[in-house]
Amino acid sequence: MSIIDLTSMAEPEGEAQKKINDIIKGLQEDIPHDCYQCGKCTSGCEAFILTELEPHKVMALSKSGFIDELLNSGEIWTCVTCLKCKERCPQDLAPVDVIFAVKNIAVSSGKQIDSGYSNMLQAVLGTGFIQSPKEVVDRENNAVTRDDMGLPKIKGPEEMPKLQQVLMKAATETLR
Amino acid sequence: MARIGVFICHCGTNIGGVVDVDDLVKFSSELDDVVYAADYKYMCSDPGGKVIKDAIEEHDLNRIVVTSCSPRMHEPTFQSVIEDAGLNRFCLEMANIREHCSWVHKDEKEEATKKAKDLVAMAVRKANTLEALTSFQKDVVHDALVIGAGIAGIQASLDLANTGKKVYLVEREPSIGGRMAQLDKTFPTLDCSSCILTPKMMDVARHPNIELLTYSEVTEVDGSVGDFKVKVKRKPTYVDWEKCNGCGECGQVCRMKDKVLDKFNEGLGKRSAIYVPFQQAVPLKYTIDPSKCLMLLSGKCGDSPPCQDVCELGAIDYQQEEKMIELNVGSIVVATGYDMLEASDMYEYGYSQSPDIITNLEFERLISSSGPTSGHVHRLSDGEEIKSVSFVLCAGSRDMDHKEYCCRIGCMSALKQAYLLRDHMGEDLEINICYTDIRSFGKGYEEFYRRIRDGKSNFIRGRPSEINVKEDGKLIYNIFDTSTQKLLEINSDIIVLVPPLIPRNDSSELSRILRITEGADGFFLESHPKLKPSDTTTDGVFIAGCCQGPKDIPDVVAQASGAAAKAMGIISREELESDPMIAWVDPDMCVGCGVCVEVCPYSARELNEVTGIAEVDEILCTGCGGCIAACPSNACIHKNMTKQQILRMIDEVI
Numbered sequence: 001m002s003i004i005d006l007t008s009m010a011e012p013e014g015e016a017q018k019k020i021n022d023i024i025k026g027l028q029e030d031i032p033h034d035c036y037q038c039g040k041c042t043s044g045c046e047a048f049i050l051t052e053l054e055p056h057k058v059m060a061l062s063k064s065g066f067i068d069e070l071l072n073s074g075e076i077w078t079c080v081t082c083l084k085c086k087e088r089c090p091q092d093l094a095p096v097d098v099i100f101a102v103k104n105i106a107v108s109s110g111k112q113i114d115s116g117y118s119n120m121l122q123a124v125l126g127t128g129f130i131q132s133p134k135e136v137v138d139r140e141n142n143a144v145t146r147d148d149m150g151l152p153k154i155k156g157p158e159e160m161p162k163l164q165q166v167l168m169k170a171a172t173e174t175l176r
Numbered sequence: 177m178a179r180i181g182v183f184i185c186h187c188g189t190n191i192g193g194v195v196d197v198d199d200l201v202k203f204s205s206e207l208d209d210v211v212y213a214a215d216y217k218y219m220c221s222d223p224g225g226k227v228i229k230d231a232i233e234e235h236d237l238n239r240i241v242v243t244s245c246s247p248r249m250h251e252p253t254f255q256s257v258i259e260d261a262g263l264n265r266f267c268l269e270m271a272n273i274r275e276h277c278s279w280v281h282k283d284e285k286e287e288a289t290k291k292a293k294d295l296v297a298m299a300v301r302k303a304n305t306l307e308a309l310t311s312f313q314k315d316v317v318h319d320a321l322v323i324g325a326g327i328a329g330i331q332a333s334l335d336l337a338n339t340g341k342k343v344y345l346v347e348r349e350p351s352i353g354g355r356m357a358q359l360d361k362t363f364p365t366l367d368c369s370s371c372i373l374t375p376k377m378m379d380v381a382r383h384p385n386i387e388l389l390t391y392s393e394v395t396e397v398d399g400s401v402g403d404f405k406v407k408v409k410r411k412p413t414y415v416d417w418e419k420c421n422g423c424g425e426c427g428q429v430c431r432m433k434d435k436v437l438d439k440f441n442e443g444l445g446k447r448s449a450i451y452v453p454f455q456q457a458v459p460l461k462y463t464i465d466p467s468k469c470l471m472l473l474s475g476k477c478g479d480s481p482p483c484q485d486v487c488e489l490g491a492i493d494y495q496q497e498e499k500m501i502e503l504n505v506g507s508i509v510v511a512t513g514y515d516m517l518e519a520s521d522m523y524e525y526g527y528s529q530s531p532d533i534i535t536n537l538e539f540e541r542l543i544s545s546s547g548p549t550s551g552h553v554h555r556l557s558d559g560e561e562i563k564s565v566s567f568v569l570c571a572g573s574r575d576m577d578h579k580e581y582c583c584r585i586g587c588m589s590a591l592k593q594a595y596l597l598r599d600h601m602g603e604d605l606e607i608n609i610c611y612t613d614i615r616s617f618g619k620g621y622e623e624f625y626r627r628i629r630d631g632k633s634n635f636i637r638g639r640p641s642e643i644n645v646k647e648d649g650k651l652i653y654n655i656f657d658t659s660t661q662k663l664l665e666i667n668s669d670i671i672v673l674v675p676p677l678i679p680r681n682d683s684s685e686l687s688r689i690l691r692i693t694e695g696a697d698g699f700f701l702e703s704h705p706k707l708k709p710s711d712t713t714t715d716g717v718f719i720a721g722c723c724q725g726p727k728d729i730p731d732v733v734a735q736a737s738g739a740a741a742k743a744m745g746i747i748s749r750e751e752l753e754s755d756p757m758i759a760w761v762d763p764d765m766c767v768g769c770g771v772c773v774e775v776c777p778y779s780a781r782e783l784n785e786v787t788g789i790a791e792v793d794e795i796l797c798t799g800c801g802g803c804i805a806a807c808p809s810n811a812c813i814h815k816n817m818t819k820q821q822i823l824r825m826i827d828e829v830i
Contacts, residue, residue, distance in 0.1 A: 036574070036612065036613075037612075037658060038570070038612040038638065038639040039612075039637070039638035039655075039656045039657075039658045040638075040639035040640070040641050041641070042638075042656035042658075042663070043638055043639060043640050043641040043653075043654050043655045043656045043663070044640075044641020044642055044654065045641075045656075048656070048663055049663065054656070054661075056656070056658065084641060088524055088641055088642075090570070090574060090575035090576060090577065090578075090639075091575075091576055092576040092577065
């Protein structure tokens, strides 16, 4: 490669780029190359407002091969998988799929996983929920629970070990 | 006895770089009836032609196989070459080893050479049964037909009529003018659209050589180049145009006044059931909309229809009926224009959620002084003045879910509209232009773009993901500006979407009638994207303007003049040489069942009343092959493309 990023002295990583493409090809036909950086994905990104996840930048970085920067960024873990970017991309691309591919590479190459994300995974594995039901504030400014409001108890998965098995199987099959 | 020469072209490295030409020459020279085989770097060049001519003389060749590119490219070239050498031009057979072989198998050289051998062998097998055919002359009709009277059709008609030829100009709306009549100003010169269009419309109306057929549609086209028979349906206007003087009193008293959505104003204004589309209409004659007129719908309009009462000239005629007109023309120019993509198709942009989200064509009507708001742009929801406006470019174009192509006019139309708004409403108006790439490619366009980049308007390099309508009806959207890396929240009084131009919704029907082709994008397909931009796959039918693809006005006018010149090239001739590769009926085989008469789309077949067998009209037959497939007794034969010839070719390869 004859390209160097002078801000970080990083060079494009052809191998990692190819790996991302291979992963995405399993999910869909198109790979990030068709992205023309209109920014429609970031305009509508639910995670950007809170965490500055920029899907169009993920596309550009993976397209040009600056993968390490992506793997080390905390933002990739904040995607909420709303799929808006995939639904509305004018080039039929799916930044969300690229983000997942990058996350998979990060895990398989032993990168630090964002603690918020690993907590969430632990919660799902342990209880079947992303988070446990919490108190909320009602219109009169009182903290209330589901019980207080007369709502039924949320039922968790009936057979937790079975769910865990399925999740682990899915996880190991996805991590290539 | 056939003495065949095979001539193999390298086409530089196009063929030579893939196919083993030396091997192919050796293979060819060993085929039955082949007495000579040679290769040359560029067979289509003058020296290449000399190779063929010399060989014909030296080896007394009488059938020639040229193995090169597609016959669409160079068949006429090689036909002329062998004609110069004294052979009949139809004693030529071409094997296409470029498009059909070397181009598509460039990575499989051995296989490609093998395939090239098969193709040559097939061509040789056919060549030794080629018959010498003679062309004959057919008379040319010197009149022309132009379909569609927007700026393209108007320009083509005027160019043709100015050469002294008679032109029939067919327009389906009551007035000519088309899309350009709807526009306020034109970029980049800011000429008033009507001011430069209406003089041309008047020229059309006054021209002695132009016969204007408005409110009419082409329903049937028969015949072929030089002699088309065209049926045109004149829809009833329910007003005697001989009598109507366009005074407009009928429109004023119509009981449906201000109740009918006005198509010319993109549905933003209302008109009467009896109407002219716009004030500068040509011809300035009234038309009754049969889907809205109470009299035509129910036979009753109050005590008596007011339009009839008020018309002193007695022009109203509810009994008028549709008329069919038959025309005979030598060539046809198609200039049927475009539609706009339905903005509601981009659901995320909320077009159907708020009247304040409009399209750029609707904006043209709003800012036009002849439009429904007399040129004053305001919020359509509550009539409030606007303090901010946003333009969203590429709304549905360059988009795999809608239209893949660039609409070519969106950027410039938005820049022009931004300029006009600034001009009308002053410095305080906030203008936001959300763009992906500004494409200002035309002459003077980049200079115009620079004028708008004056620091007063905001250029936001990005695209909104969605537009939301707040509870109070105001519009809000988020957009990530990729140049400043900031997510912006923008409140806008109105939002102008710039959707792409698309083919007319019924263009498939017209392409069927005219037997021309549509491209993958639905626009009429030109014969060659660069070198034949106005030709179609049907000889004598030419295309101009946005029916061929999105274009700005300068390109439309240029193409229209080009199409007119092409049409002129046909109708200015006294005679055309007809193609002798047409159908022939073997009288010994024909049983006179008449199936061929029914299937022939060109009316080129008749049953002879005396003998009872089918006969081909050699002038009308185009060699389409329909009868050959249909004939149950194998009596229909395509000259130099007989079943026997095709079977021999198939035998050769299997």
